[in-house]
Amino acid sequence: MxxxxxxxxxxxxxxxxxxxxxxxxxxxxxxxxxxxxxxxxxxxxxxxxxxxxxxxxxxxxxxxxxxxxxxxxxxxxxxxxxxxxxxxxxxxxxxxxxxxxxxxxxxxxxxxxxxxxxxxxxxxxxxxxxxxxxxxxxxxxxxxxxxxxxxxxxxxxxxxxxxxxxxxxxxxxxxxxxxxxxxxxxxxxxxxxxxxxxxxxxxxxxxxxxxxxxxxxxxxxxxxxxxxxxxxxxxxxxPRRYPLPLLELPGSAAFKVSGESNTNAIGTSGEFVGLRDYRPGDPLRQIHWKSWARTGRPIVKELEDTFYPRYGLVLDTLSTQHSDVSFEECVSVAASFAAELDTNQSLVDLMFIENEAHIATAGRGVERAEKLLEVLAGVTPVRSGDHKALARLVLRHSDDLSSCVVILNGWDDSRAELLRSLSRGGVVCVPFIIGHCPRPADAPGHWLESGHVGRDLLRLPSKI
CATH class of the missing domain: 2.60.40.10 (Immunoglobulins)
Known part of the structure; x- marks a missing residue:
């Protein structure tokens, strides 16, 4: 044997x-x-x-x-x-x-x-x-x-x-x-x-x-x-939220026609311009029923083209640390922006990866900001992987976005590649990196020291 x-x-x-x-x-x-x-x-x-x-x-x-x-x-x-x-x-x-x-x-x-x-x-x-x-x-x-x-x-x-x-x-x-x-x-x-x-x-x-x-x-x-x-x-x-100073996000407003599609729908608040004949694709809610009854042909209300910004709120859910303190601070920063952005005059897309790609939209004519906070309340960290799926998710919606607030849980080569991919795709990014001092020399954007995030957020300039 x-x-x-x-x-x-x-x-x-x-x-x-x-x-x-x-x-x-x-x-x-x-x-x-x-x-x-x-x-x-x-x-x-x-x-x-x-x-x-x-x-x-x-x-x-x-x-x-x-x-x-x-x-x-x-x-x-x-x-x-x-x-x-x-x-x-x-x-x-x-x-x-x-x-x-x-x-x-x-x-x-x-x-x-x-x-x-x-x-x-x-x-x-x-x-x-x-x-x-x-x-x-x-x-x-x-x-x-x-x-x-x-x-x-x-x-x-x-x-x-x-x-x-x-x-x-x-x-x-x-x-x-x-x-x-x-x-x-x-x-x-x-x-x-x-x-x-x-x-x-x-x-x-x-x-x-x-x-x-x-x-x-x-x-x-x-x-x-x-x-x-x-x-x-x-x-x-x-989630807990931090007070934010009055901030002005970069990026020009994306061109929207009120009520034209579900993706860009922000209500029918455009100023009334006049009446015209119905064309295929016009939404039914813009039909002027009295004019149709009087003329015998479908007539629609023409609204003034409106401009509303659409912001991306990108959350990094990858957490390989033994403690999730920094991850919880990332969620709180995301919740702070979701609550403070003026959703009456804009749209906000919350994007993150948790087993699969997730996107939640709130803003004018879609959902209240509480919807984003409810989604953030249930976010859990991802223990392994990279940021390629998150980059693909953001780039898939890049044409609709005015700019992106990117909240990163630390700084390494994978996160640097994420920002480079978004920049190559034409996405205007405002990175917020939560980490421990000292700050790496190549870290872009705004550095928020873990444990003192609220202090560092109040020190942000008005134009970020």
Whole structure:
């Protein structure tokens, strides 16, 4: 029988590292669940009393002072009274959330909850609480992503990656807050309207499905968490936005005839010039029905040719970094431009690559700017590839564009080639590059330092 070939040292080390990472993820995953279970039910006063009980028990060993035993007995008696009282509390509620259409990351938002008591007893000294979805990262996120600045930590912290786990938990946490400020008092069958304030921490869609009523004991040491019967709801969280100075984008306005085609349609706001006979291809909405009835032949209204600019908003979604901080800043910059561009007098085409080419248009006669923000709320980074597909997408629509705002996640040869391809295709580009200092000597356009993007945007000149 042939002896098996020895496993290469690198492969064995990689296998051990993978196994250790899987074991470490499992430990953190289960311990976080236990911590959340205890944190929900143990109030701050109960935690303080528990520490005092343990401290008194330790001090009582080898000492005969009666004050220590009195402290221990008092603490234990309070816990013995409070814990059964908490477990015996009951509540049966149904509720309906009234969620706003949009929220913005980092900005507080109020949610109204209509509550009804289904129980046969009066409910008092109770609070309504909404908890965020489970923020624990999966194994792939834990092993692939890195906490910003993790390379500067000591070897022990890098090996056990506890701070990375905490960073990922905070990064995936949907929102903070969610506790009703006032207690509710409900008679059997009674109804109430309760307001919760939450602060979304990240963009995207947050699913609200963990509404509970908190029932504390009279001493305020423990509380029981009883689920409330309520249909799940979703909250669309738009990206953070930075304030922008008054900017003038380059490029002349593209020639448009009002209402001529779907691609360039920006409404029928052109000034009325006169009437003429119908020609094949004229839109039906421009037919002048009274003149048709009077003359017996189709007559259309002739509108003055109008000029409206059409801007491209190009987002670089390629992110090969261990941390997506710069990518999130790119999305926020794109959202800032989408919100600030005057869509009443222009069209904006948002273009990016995510598995395939995507383009979303907003502006006069098409969609509101909120449409672009909703699209940006769901954008995810691409982990591999180049920028050739993005260049082809922009060049395919180059004839319609006055100019392009190109938001780049860093600077390298691939992104330099993207700008060269667009320039050769006749596209007027305004690059915004988000990266870390120092700025590369060959980086064109406007450099935005990661971590200080808002500061650098306010320093932009009026003509970019």
């Amino acid at each position: 042939q002896a098996s070939a020895p496993v290469p040292t690198g492969t064995a080390a990689s296998s051990r590292s993978t196994s250790f990472g899987r074991w470490l993820h499992g430990v953190y995953f289960r311990s976080s669940a236990a911590h959340d279970f205890i944190h929900r039910r143990l109030r701050p006063a109960g935690a303080t009393l528990g520490i005092l009980l343990v401290l008194a028990a330790c001090l009582a060993i080898g000492h005969s002072r009666s004050s220590i035993y009195q402290l221990f007995s008092l603490s234990l008696a309070m816990i013995v009274i409070s814990l059964p009282w908490t477990l015996l509390r009951r509540a049966s509620l149904e509720a309906l959330r009234e969620v706003p259409r949009h929220a913005t990351a980092g900005m507080p938002v109020r949610i109204a909850v209509r509550v009804r008591n289904l129980g046969a007893r009066r409910l008092g000294r109770a609070w309504i609480s909404e908890s965020p979805p489970d923020p624990r990262p999966d194994l792939a996120e834990f092993t692939m992503l890195r906490e910003p600045g993790e390379e500067e930590r000591n070897r022990f912290d890098r090996t056990f990656a506890y701070f990375r786990w905490q960073w990922l938990m905070l990064r995936k946490r949907g929102f903070t807050g969610g506790l009703s400020p006032e207690e509710i008092q409900l008679k059997p069958g009674g109804k109430a309207r309760v307001f919760l304030e939450i602060t979304p921490l990240r963009r995207g869609v947050i699913r609200l499905h963990d509404l509970r009523v908190l029932l504390p004991d009279p001493l305020g040491l423990f509380q029981k968490c009883v689920p409330v019967k309520a249909p799940a709801a979703t909250l669309m969280v738009l």
